[in-house]
Each structure stands twice: as C-alpha cells, then as structure tokens.
Amino acid sequence: MSQSFQPPAPESQMPAHPATPPAAPPARSGNIGLGIAAAVIAALVAAGAYGGIIGATEREIGYAALAVGLIIGFATGKLGGPHPALPVVGAVLSLGAVYGGQALGTAIIGSKVLPLTVTELLTEHFDLVQASLKEDLSPISFLFYALGAVTAFQTARKVAA
Numbered sequence: 001m002s003q004s005f006q007p008p009a010p011e012s013q014m015p016a017h018p019a020t021p022p023a024a025p026p027a028r029s030g031n032i033g034l035g036i037a038a039a040v041i042a043a044l045v046a047a048g049a050y051g052g053i054i055g056a057t058e059r060e061i062g063y064a065a066l067a068v069g070l071i072i073g074f075a076t077g078k079l080g081g082p083h084p085a086l087p088v089v090g091a092v093l094s095l096g097a098v099y100g101g102q103a104l105g106t107a108i109i110g111s112k113v114l115p116l117t118v119t120e121l122l123t124e125h126f127d128l129v130q131a132s133l134k135e136d137l138s139p140i141s142f143l144f145y146a147l148g149a150v151t152a153f154q155t156a157r158k159v160a161a
Contacts, residue, residue, distance in 0.1 A: 030081010030160065036089055042075035043068075043093040047100035054105025062144055068101065069094045069148035073155025080160065087156040094152035098145050106132045 046068040053064050069091075076090035106129050107121040114121070114128075121129055 030079070030083060032080055032083045032086065035076050035080015035083065035086050038075040038079040039072055039086075039090050039093050042072045043097040043100075046071045047097040047104065050098065050101025051104025051108065054102060055108025058109055060102065060105075060141065060144060062140075062147060064101075065098050065144035065148045066151050068097050069151030069153075070155050072097060072148075073152035073157075074159055076152070077156035077159030080156070082160040086160065087153040090152040090156040091149040094148040095145055098148040102133060102141075103129050106136075 050064050050068050054060055072094045073087070073090045076086050076093075080086040103122070103126075104118070107118045110116065110121050110128065110132065111118045116125060
C-alpha cells in the first residue's frame with residue numbers, strides 16, 4: 001500500500017509575506033533619582049559600618065574600604081540603571097563614605113581615651129577628630145580612598161549593564 005506522495009512545488013513553500021525579525025527587547029532604563037537616593041543611603045550605611053570596624057579594631061582595613069565602594073556601586077547601578085553619570089556619583093559618594101567612616105572610627109577610638117562621647121567628638125569637638133585624621137594620614141590612606149572610589153565606579157558600571 002504505497003502511495004505516491006509528491007512534495008509541494010517550491011513556490012508554495014514560501015510564505016506570502018517575508019518574515020520580520022523579532023522585536024528587540026526593551027532597553028533597561030532605570031531611574032537616576034532612585035539610583036542617587038540609593039547611593040546616598042548606601043554611603044551612610046557603609047560609612048557607619050566602616051567606622052564601626054575601625055573603632056573596634058583600631059586599624060584601617062583596606063578590604064573594608066573596598067566593601068564600601070562595592071556596596072555603594074551595587075546600589076547605584078542596580079537601582080539607577082545604565083545612566084553614565086551614576087558611576088561617577090557612586091565614586092564621589094564612596095570617597096565621602098570612606099572619609100566619614102574614618103572620622104567615625106577615629107571618634108570611637110577617641111571616646112575610649114577622652115572623657116567625651118562619640119557624638120560630642122563628631123559635633124562639638126570635630127577639630128580633634130580632624131587633627132587626628134591629619135596626623136594619621138599616610139599613602140595607604142589615599143590607597144583606601146582610591147580603592148573605594150574605583151570599586152564603586154566599576155561596580156555601578158557593571159551592575160547596570
């Protein structure tokens with residue numbers, strides 16, 4: 001019981017209209033305002049954590065400065081999207097967070113030695129904190145600032161992509 005089957009003619013295999021390419025996926029837009037707000041909040045939290053680590057260990061730790069940049073860059077890139085200004089904002093905020101963390105850590109250490117609280121040192125006697133930071137300033141301190149800023153920039157760029 002074989003039946004003879006003939007394939008359709010080549011013209012009938014062609015669709016009536018040419019195939020259109022599939023639509024491109026929508027571009028990820030992000031929200032620059034949300035990215036900046038998240039970066040500011042992340043900078044405050046990271047500075048507090050970094051200051052706490054410095055106060056507890058009485059040493060600056062490079063990996064902690066790296067983590068400051070990582071936290072800020074991740075928040076900036078994830079919530080802000082691929083806007084080209086956001087990595088720069090993250091890097092600048094990282095510099096401020098590393099400085100703020102070092103100031104908080106110095107105030108915590110100072111409160112152990114002086115009859116002043118951390119709050120008093122940071123508000124009424126910030127000149128003592130600043131003088132101590134200047135005294136301890138070394139090339140490694142600049143390396144910590146750079147680590148935080150570069151990490152924040154690169155993380156924000158890569159997370160947003």
